[in-house]
Structure formats: structure tokens, C-alpha cells
Amino acid sequence: MMRLDADWYDFRDLGNTVGSLLEQIRDWGAPDWVPYVVSGLIGVLAILLWTILSVLAFIWIERRVVGLMQNRIGPNRVGPNGLLQPVADALKLLFKEPITTRDADRILFWLAPIVVFVPTIVVFAVIPFGERMVLADLNVGVLFLIAVGSLNTIAIFMAGWSSNNKYALIGAMRTIAMLISYELIQVLVLLAAVLFVGSMRLGDIVAWQADYGVWILFLQPLGVLGYIVAGAVEMNRSPTDIAEAESEIVAGYHTEYGGIKFGFFYQAEYLAGFAIAAVIVTLYMGGWTLWGLEEWVPGWLIFLGKLYGVFFIYIWSRGTLPRLRIDQLMAFAWKFLLPLSLVNVMIVGGEKLLWQEAHRHRRRVLFALSYNNFVRTRRCRRAEPDSRGRVPDPELRRSGRTLHNIIGGFHCCHAGPDLRGCRLSAYSVRDSADADRRPWESRDVLASAGPSAGAARGVYAGIRGDRH
Amino acid sequence: MTYEEVIFYVIAVPTVVGAIGVVTARNVVHSALFLILSLLSVAGIFILLSAEFLAIVQVLIYGGAVTILVLFAMMLTRVRDLPAALDGPQRPFAALAAGAFMAVSIFSMVSTDWPGETDKINVISIEQIGNDLFTTWAVPFEVASLVLMVALLGAIVLARGEEGE
Numbered sequence: 001m002m003r004l005d006a007d008w009y010d011f012r013d014l015g016n017t018v019g020s021l022l023e024q025i026r027d028w029g030a031p032d033w034v035p036y037v038v039s040g041l042i043g044v045l046a047i048l049l050w051t052i053l054s055v056l057a058f059i060w061i062e063r064r065v066v067g068l069m070q071n072r073i074g075p076n077r078v079g080p081n082g083l084l085q086p087v088a089d090a091l092k093l094l095f096k097e098p099i100t101t102r103d104a105d106r107i108l109f110w111l112a113p114i115v116v117f118v119p120t121i122v123v124f125a126v127i128p129f130g131e132r133m134v135l136a137d138l139n140v141g142v143l144f145l146i147a148v149g150s151l152n153t154i155a156i157f158m159a160g161w162s163s164n165n166k167y168a169l170i171g172a173m174r175t176i177a178m179l180i181s182y183e184l185i186q187v188l189v190l191l192a193a194v195l196f197v198g199s200m201r202l203g204d205i206v207a208w209q210a211d212y213g214v215w216i217l218f219l220q221p222l223g224v225l226g227y228i229v230a231g232a233v234e235m236n237r238s239p240t241d242i243a244e245a246e247s248e249i250v251a252g253y254h255t256e257y258g259g260i261k262f263g264f265f266y267q268a269e270y271l272a273g274f275a276i277a278a279v280i281v282t283l284y285m286g287g288w289t290l291w292g293l294e295e296w297v298p299g300w301l302i303f304l305g306k307l308y309g310v311f312f313i314y315i316w317s318r319g320t321l322p323r324l325r326i327d328q329l330m331a332f333a334w335k336f337l338l339p340l341s342l343v344n345v346m347i348v349g350g351e352k353l354l355w356q357e358a359h360r361h362r363r364r365v366l367f368a369l370s371y372n373n374f375v376r377t378r379r380c381r382r383a384e385p386d387s388r389g390r391v392p393d394p395e396l397r398r399s400g401r402t403l404h405n406i407i408g409g410f411h412c413c414h415a416g417p418d419l420r421g422c423r424l425s426a427y428s429v430r431d432s433a434d435a436d437r438r439p440w441e442s443r444d445v446l447a448s449a450g451p452s453a454g455a456a457r458g459v460y461a462g463i464r465g466d467r468h
Numbered sequence: 469m470t471y472e473e474v475i476f477y478v479i480a481v482p483t484v485v486g487a488i489g490v491v492t493a494r495n496v497v498h499s500a501l502f503l504i505l506s507l508l509s510v511a512g513i514f515i516l517l518s519a520e521f522l523a524i525v526q527v528l529i530y531g532g533a534v535t536i537l538v539l540f541a542m543m544l545t546r547v548r549d550l551p552a553a554l555d556g557p558q559r560p561f562a563a564l565a566a567g568a569f570m571a572v573s574i575f576s577m578v579s580t581d582w583p584g585e586t587d588k589i590n591v592i593s594i595e596q597i598g599n600d601l602f603t604t605w606a607v608p609f610e611v612a613s614l615v616l617m618v619a620l621l622g623a624i625v626l627a628r629g630e631e632g633e
Contacts, residue, residue, distance in 0.1 A: 143524045150532030
């Protein structure tokens with residue numbers, strides 16, 4: 001695993017190259033701080049370059065892929081297969097006149113697109129791209145992610161408020177309302193991941209997953225679900241892009257922005273998407289490791305492959321799911337995801353206890369837990385009849401393309417008497433009277449828990465306040 | 469001047485500028501944004517002192533949560549530029565109170581016997597913070613949670629009462 005003494009040309013980990021370079025600088029007799037500053041600059045430049053190239057590439061990929069999904073062609077005129085379209089767009093944005101509306105708060109209006117960039121870029125400082133390819137491996141890395149992620153809001157508020165436009169203000173308000181709600185879920189979900197590993201350092205979390213050969217994804221499917229949804233909200237992309245829902249509030253907080261200032265917001269949104277994907281990959285999917293393959297293939301390539309794969313899920317959902325209304329999104333956060341993530345913490349606590357007790361077969365216990373989770377999740381997903389042979393709703397099985405059903409994977413099963421009325425259907429396109437006729441209930445969500453399910457069930461019922 | 473000092477001044481200037489901005493800005497939203505600047509710079513000072521955990525909690529709670537709530541409240545109310553003179557007959561009392569507070573602060577700063585220079589940094593791990601919080605300081609911790617809980621319940625009761633009327 002450790003390749004600390006590798007030669008500079010060992011490109012499996014670009015940290016080797018940088019490390020050798022820094023030693024060289026030190027040998028030349030430079031003061032202590034010079035290698036420090038140089039390494040920081042190299043890291044920042046590399047991250048900037050990578051993000052810009054990735055964003056340009058993914059603008060094209062996204063437009064083509066969504067075009068395919070929606071039975072149209074997508075950009076195919078500029079360059080081979082339209083490959084140069086993002087470049088053309090970027091140039092166009094650069095040459096457009098930067099307009100500031102008369103009643104805008106000039107300084108804030110100008111500052112907002114710059115400020116929005118900072119937190120999205122800074123997130124990448126703690127992400128390990130490879131074993132030594134991390135700019136700052138903080139021992140409070142996970143907290144750092146949450147803290148920096150919440151700073152986005154300030155820039156969006158600045159943009160929305162300074163525009164002096166009611167749609168912009170509504171957009172900003174929606175963003176803040178959403179982020180307050182979904183940040184809680186993020187914290188709870190990440191707490192569960194940290195609880196299992198016992199460290200907040202992202203490097204440790206990756207190493208833990210590599211050591212035991214189990215991704216946290218398999219141990220905490222509910223946590224991943226929560227993080228994916230909360231991440232989608234935070235990165236402000238369809239189906240959760242209500243902060244800029246063009247059918248309701250023009251373009252939300254950046255209604256008044258044009259030219260390169262708008263370009264900044266656009267790129268920052270993409271970067272936020274990459275950041276969320278990077279966090280998912282690092283925390284839940286083993287980061288730059290892949291069951292030993294990282295010995296042969298550069299870890300950063302594995303990492304980027306996983307990252308683009310996760311980001312593709314977001315593109316996919318954008319192309320297939322309709323936009324939610326704000327009340328649906330808020331209700332979903334507070335009535336479904338928040339209780340679910342609390343339950344997840346309980347479940348993970350139980351798993352952790354069980355795992356700690358197993359001194360000799362720790363790895364096997366992990367595998368067993370993963371298998372249990374996988375099987376139960378899959379069973380719920382396919383909405384199979386439960387043990388008492390009740391036939392599930394056929395309509396649910398048919399409607400395979402809505403968020404309702406993806407989430408429904410976790411609430412389509414029937415509950416026993418102990419969980420009666422405990423529906424997890426906070427997000428439902430149907431009205432509640434209709435839902436009462438078909439009580440899709442959630443025992444299996446909790447049962448996927450394994451050990452502490454009983455306790456979790458009680459707590460969950462308590463949270464929901466269901467007594468009937 | 470060592471480079472630590474350079475960094476300190478780079479961080480200290482926005483802290484002070486932000487603090488002055490909070491009280492001098494005419495617009496409440498500008499004040500709130502200055503407050504964010506000041507609080508985030510304080511986080512920078514914490515980092516300089518190798519208190520990473522404290523710095524990040526500062527960003528999370530003050531930079532993120534508290535100021536966001538302030539901004540949220542302001543967006544729901546009508547924000548206007550303040551009239552030129554926000555003044556009143558209480559001015560001498562305010563000056564007295566502020567002067568007294570400053571005098572006490574300066575006095576305590578001067579009279580404290582500071583430990584002097586050190587080249588050893590005590591990095592406190594999160595584990596230690598967690599252990600201390602749940603063992604040595606368990607009672608204050610619980611009391612603080614209780615206070616927050618009461619505030620939460622109070623907010624819910626108030627909101628519910630309004631709805632019923």
C-alpha cells in the first residue's frame with residue numbers, strides 16, 4: 001500500500017513526483033517555507049486545471065447524454081461531434097458585456113460570482129486523489145466538508161439580494177431554506193460514516209475501506225441514499241433545482257447575471273457537483289482504491305473514473321426526473337430523510353457494536369452486514385410480496401422512472417403490527433387519502449438494519465409520532 | 469517579521485475591518501456580511517494557532533448557520549438603509565458602557581501574566597475533545613443542550629400559537 005519511497009517517475013501516485021521535486025528544492029538550500037508554498041501552489045494549480053477541463057468536458061457530455069435520453073441530438077455542430085461547443089460557449093460568455101442593473105447593489109453584485117467559487121474549489125483541498133495526492137489531509141476532514149459546503153449559501157444570498165429583483169430574491173431564499181434543511185441530513189449521514197470508521201480524516205476513511213475490502217456504501221445504503229439526495233439539493237441541479245426553476249422564477253438567484261459572471265455561477269454549480277461526487281466516492285466507495293487494482297493502475301485514475309460515474313448518476317437523474325416543488329422538497333427533507341438519517345445513525349451504531357464484538361472475524365461480519373443490506377434493499381426495490389404474501393401495488397412496479405419509486409424502493413414493503421401507520425411516504429405525488437388506501441410501509445428499511453432494528457423501529461415510530 | 473506574523477496580519481486586518489464594518493455599515497445586510505467576514509477571519513486565526521477543530525466549528529456554526537439565519541430573517545422582513553442619524557438621548561450612557569468595557573478589557577489584557585514565547589504547539593485531537601466533553605464537562609454540556617431544547621420547544625409553541633389564532 002505504501003509507496004512513499006517510490007521514484008519520481010512512479011506515476012501511479014503523482015504525489016511521488018511532487019515529493020521528489022520538493023526534496024530537490026530543499027537540497028538547493030531554500031528556506032523552510034519555500035517547499036511548503038511551492039507544494040501548495042502545485043496542488044492548487046493542478047486542482048484548478050483539472051476542474052476546468054472536467055467541467056468543459058462534462059458540459060458537452062451532459063448535453064449530448066441528456067439529448068439522447070430525450071430523443072434529440074444535442075450540440076453536434078462545433079468541432080467533431082460538437083466537442084468544441086463548451087469552448088465556444090465559454091468564449092461567447094467571455095466577450096459578452098457585463099451588465100449591472102441600475103438598482104443593483106454594485107459591490108455585492110460584482111463580488112458574488114467570485115465568492116461562489118471559493119467554497120466549491122476549497123472542498124477539493126481535503127479530497128485524496130491518491131495516497132499522497134491530497135493537498136491538506138486534515139484530521140477533521142469530514143467536518144471541513146460540511147463547513148465549507150455551507151458557505152455556498154452566502155454567495156448565493158449575495159447574488160440574489162444584490163440583484164434587487166424579486167425572482168432573484170425568491171431564488172436565494174429558496175436556496176437558503178433548502179440548504180438549512182439538507183445540511184442537517186448531510187451532517188447526520190456523514191456522522192454515521194465517521195462513527196463506523198472512527199476517524200474524520202478522509203485518508204483514514206479510504207484506508208479503512210481498502211483494509212477491510214468493503215465499501216461503506218454496502219454497510220450504509222440508507223446513508224448513501226441520504227447523501228445522494230442531499231448532495232443533489234446542495235449542487236442545485238434538476239430535479240432539485242428549485243432555486244433556479246425556470247418555469248417558476250425565471251432563473252432564480254442569477255436572473256440578472258449575464259456574460260462571464262453568469263459563467264462563474266454555471267461553473268461553480270458544476271464544481272459543486274464534482275465536489276459532491278468526490279465526497280461520495282471518498283467516503284462511500286473506497287476513494288482511490290479498488291480492491292488491489294490501485295497497485296497497477298494509478299489511484300487517481302480509479303478515483304476519477306468513480307467520480308465521473310457518480311456524476312453520471314446526477315446527469316441521468318436530470319434527464320429523467322421531473323422537478324420537484326419546493327414544498328415537496330422541504331417535506332421530503334423533514335418528514336422522510338431526517339427521520340431516515342436518524343434511524344441510519346441507530347442502525348450504524350448497532351452494526352458497529354456487532355462488528356466490534358467480533359474480534360477474530362471482523363471482515364466476515366462486515367461481509368455479512370453488507371450482504372444483509374444488499375439483499376434486503378434489493379427485495380424492497382423490486383417490491384416483491386412480503387413474508388405474509390401480500391401482493392404489492394402493481395402501479396408502483398410500473399412507474400419505474402420517478403424519484404418516488406427510487407425512494408419507494410425503501411418504502412414499498414409492508415409493515416408488521418409494530419410499525420403500523422409508519423409510512424415513509426413523505427414525498428408522494430399522490431394525495432394522502434390515496435396513500436392511506438395503499439399503506440406502503442417501511443419495515444424493511446428498518447430491517448435492513450440488522451441488529452439494532454428493534455430499537456430503531458421504536459425510535460422511528462416515536463419520531464413520527466404515530467400512535468395508532 | 470517572521471512569516472507567521474505576516475500571516476497573522478493578513479488575517480487580522482479583515483477581522484478588524486469586518487468588525488468595524490458591522491457597526492458602521494448603513495445597510496443591515498451589509499452589516500451581516502461584514503459579520504461573516506469577521507467571523508471567518510477569526511477561524512483563520514484559530515488555524516494559525518493549530519486549533520483546526522475550533523476553526524472548522526467556527527466556520528460551520530458562525531460562518532454557516534448563525535449568519536444564514538440572520539440573513540434569512542432579514543430577507544423575510546423589509547430591509548432599508550438606515551436614516552442618517554440613528555441617535556438618541558442614551559448616547560452618554562452608551563459611551564460610558566462601551567468605554568468601561570474597553571477599559572476592563574485592556575486592564576485584564578495588560579495585567580495577565582502571559583506564558584511568553586513557546587515553540588511547542590499542543591495539538592488537541594478530536595478524540596480528546598469528545599472524551600472531555602462527555603466525561604469532565606458532561607454536566608455543562610447537558611445544560612447547554614437543555615437550553616437549546618427549551619429554545620426549540622419555545623419556537624415551536626410560539627409558531628403553533630400563531631397558527632391557531
